[in-house]
Amino acid sequence: MSLFDIATRAVRILPAESAHRFTIDALRTGLARPKAEIDDPRLAVTLRRSGLRLPNPIGLAAGFDKNAEVCGPMLAFGFGFVECGTVTPRPQPGNPRPRLFRLTEDQAVINRMGFNNLGLGLFVRRLSAMPRAAGIVGANIGANKDSADRIADYVAGVKAVWPYCAYITINISSPNTPGLRGLQDRGALEELLGRIGAAAREMNTAVKNRPLFLKVAPDLDDNAIADIADVVLAQDWLSGLIVSNTTIDRPDTLASKHRGETGGLSGAPLLEKSTRVLAAFHAIVGDRLDLIGAGGIATADDVIAKLRAGAQAVQLYSALVFHGPLLVQRIKADLVARMDAAGATSIAELARS
Ligand SMILES: Cc1cc2nc3c(=O)[nH]c(=O)nc-3n(C[C@H](O)[C@H](O)[C@H](O)COP(=O)(O)O)c2cc1C
Secondary structure: OOHHHHHHHHHOOOOHHHHHHHHHHHHHHOOOOOOOOOOOHHHOEEOOOOOOEEOOOEEEOOOOOOOOOOHHHHHHOOOOEEEEEEEOOOOEOOOOOOOEEEEHHHOEEEEOOOOOEOOHHHHHHHHHHOOHHHOEEEEEEOOOOOOOOHHHHHHHHHHHHHHHOOEEEEEOOOOOOOOHHHHHOHHHHHHHHHHHHHHHHHHHOOOOOOOEEEEEOOOOOHHHHHHHHHHHHOOOOOOEEEEOOOEOOOOOOOOOOOOOOOOEEEEHHHHHHHHHHHHHHHHHHHHHOEEEEEOOOOOHHHHHHHHHOOOOEEEEOHHHHHHOOOHHHHHHHHHHHHHHHHOOOOHHHHHHO
16 A cells, blocks of 8 residues: 555545645645656547647546646646636635535535635636646636626636636536526526637637637536537537536435535546436537546546547546545556557547447
8 A cells, every 4th residue: 555545544534625625735745746657658639629638538627626736746646637726716715614525435525615716816826837848737717606797707717817728617517606507508608608709719819729618517408418519519619518517416325424415416426427418418519529528437447438428538536535646547557458458559449449
């Protein structure tokens, strides 16, 4: 057992949010110092529409590094890309604690953090100070809870982070900011994307080629999926979708005492649902959009399931709570061993085999 495995177990004694803060501080101060390794070239993927080149298809999902404090160390742990945020224009404290719960029996997490973050100013300063060579860093943007014009918050976010990140994610799928998911409704989405599109065109004249993704919820019926796909396909500047954020569902199978907490559920119980929604989007958009799959990934099998459902890359977060940051190396080693066994020359070929 490595030092990181021991630390992962020790940190689990702490309440969930204190454990998270401790982990970020340990990474930030260099107490936990990962050793970067070069990926097997067969793990590399280039997203078809955006052209984003990833050394491997496994990304860190948003919410772990809300304030862009530890993107470098997380890339060094072996993630192919790291998405920091969600950041809102103004700092905000989020919901009262406790607001983060480990459902250990279910290998799941419930959170109702509510976009706690230090605001765009500090976020952008940190991003701009980061060496480009560290790797692919995306910025996930949101709206302040008390904003009078939430769409204006997204426009401000896009403009502020644009020069300093490899891609931008528009997050309209957090269940913890009341009304936010309403932006997924057809009319609201058209207005949102219309205004962000105008900002994107403006920015594109200064710094070109900044892929933008829309992050959606898994709690969507077939009509909502068809509407979102339709509206998104009409925007030529949007590269793709991240499917998905946390769910407000509470499957009957949940055993943990925390299962009744309000918030978004993530981790193992989200795998099947988020993969189904991903496949439903893929059935409509095919290769016209880049799809990034998230929700419940903890193993190489889970990664392959997302790729088979139409994802070109994936993200994970909750599994780190239970398995620690070395998980990403283990999943990659497993994928490489499977490519060896199958004689596959790429991860896409492995997924097809
Ligand atoms: C504690 C916590 C905080 C999160 N915060 C954000 C966030 O700020 N923005 C966002 O887009 N997603 C956020 N997410 C959702 C994750 O990025 C991811 O989409 C979701 O958890 C599903 O992946 P997982 O099952 O691997 O965790 C958060 C998830 C957790 C567990």
